[in-house]
Amino acid sequence: MSYVFGIDGGGTKTICILIDENRVVLGRGEAGPSNYQTQGIETAKQSIEVAIERAVLSAKIEPNSNLNIEAICLGLAGVARPKDIEIVQFVVQNLQLTNTLPVTRSLLPRNIVICSDCAIALVGGVGNPVGIAVIAGTGSIVFGQNRQGKTKRVGGWGYILGDEGSGYDIAVAGLQAALKFYDGRSEFTVLAQKFQQHLGLNNLEELVEVVYRRGWGVTEIAALAPIVDRAAAEGDRVADGIISRAVAELTFSTKTAISALFSPTEEFEIVTIGGVWGSEANFRGRFESAISAIAPNAKVILPRSEPAFGAALLALNALKN
Known part of the structure; x- marks a missing residue:
């Protein structure tokens, strides 16, 4: 039996998810952040190691049994260039599981997969x-791959340079509309009223103190x-316009990826x-309607599994190559 992380x-x-060849x-383990761009290499290494340890411990492996990990895939935020991959490879090479864990590793270089969090x-x-x-949370990015293995990334440039259609984008547009x-x-x-009530402000001028002096981040x-979304659902025309623009931004980014990867009649998800x-x-309904015309x-589907499981599937695929 083959096992992968x-x-x-x-x-x-x-x-970290531990799965077998079937x-x-x-097992599943969770730890702190591992974006080495923002957290540093040592913090990233420690978080990865702790997540692995917790995944193994949660598996409740029999004392006399031993799992041989044959492949690992790491899908990490901040990994976009060859230099990033080299740095993460160094981290993987220096990862040491504690001797108390019933796990051994026989990782060949080709069975160590390092990619972006979008891919997994x-x-x-x-x-x-x-x-x-089409990822739209605090930030936003569109990532796709076709049957020939060609990939396309659209957006994901961060809250200053991009992230159109993201939660941050929607929130800023809402705050600006309220202040106007x-x-x-x-x-x-x-x-205006909803932000004031939610933040407990005497008036909207106090937003300056909340956002700037308290050092609010993304x-x-x-x-x-x-709050903007709820106002739109309740019929506020300004809020609805903000939501419509966010949908349009994500639709256009998705259209760009589609044009680069798939033919007009091709089936994909x-x-x-x-x-x-x-x-x-x-x-989501507005987005689906816009995509159906393109x-x-x-x-358009909901996620079947979490990204960590996607990473595990890529690790299994590495064993087949």
Whole structure:
């Protein structure tokens, strides 16, 4: 029996899944962040190691049995260039499992797969590497791969340079609309009242203190996106316009990926991943309608499995090559 690790490493947490050659999940472990770009190499290494240890311990392996790990796939945020892959390879080479764990490793170089978190999100969401993942959470990115192995990435440039259609993008647009109404520069929107109530402000001018003086970052601001979505669902025209624009941005990014990877009549799946899709304002339904006009044979789906499972599947595929 062959066993592999699949690792999903991001800016907030790292997840490791242990599966066998029959795709049966034996263990799962979670640890801290492993985006080495923001956390540093040592922190990333430690998080990966802890996640692996916890996955093995959760598997409840018999004392006299021994698992031989033959492949590992790490899908990590911040891994986009050959230099990034070299750095992560160094991290993997220096990973040491504690002697108390009933696991040995026989990892050949070709069985160590290092890729972006987008790639494992696609494989986990669809169940294979062919299709498109449209990720819209705090940030946003579109990633796809066709049957010939060609890949295409659209967006994902971060909150300053891009991330259109993301939670951060929606929240900022909502805050700006509320302040424009407060100034008298635009039409009425209930967003002004909703933000004021949610944040416990005496008036919207106190947003300056909240956002700037308290040092709010991307995560805190993006967390306000559901307020915009809820206002849109309740019929606020300004909020609805913000949601419509976000859908249009993600649709255009997806169209760009489709044009680069698939023929007009080709069948493939598009998996939607991230908190933005849990909308009360029919965000996903609007997106599906727009996509059907662009790619009538494409099917928009919910994720079948989590990204870490996608990483484990890529590790299994490495054993076959």
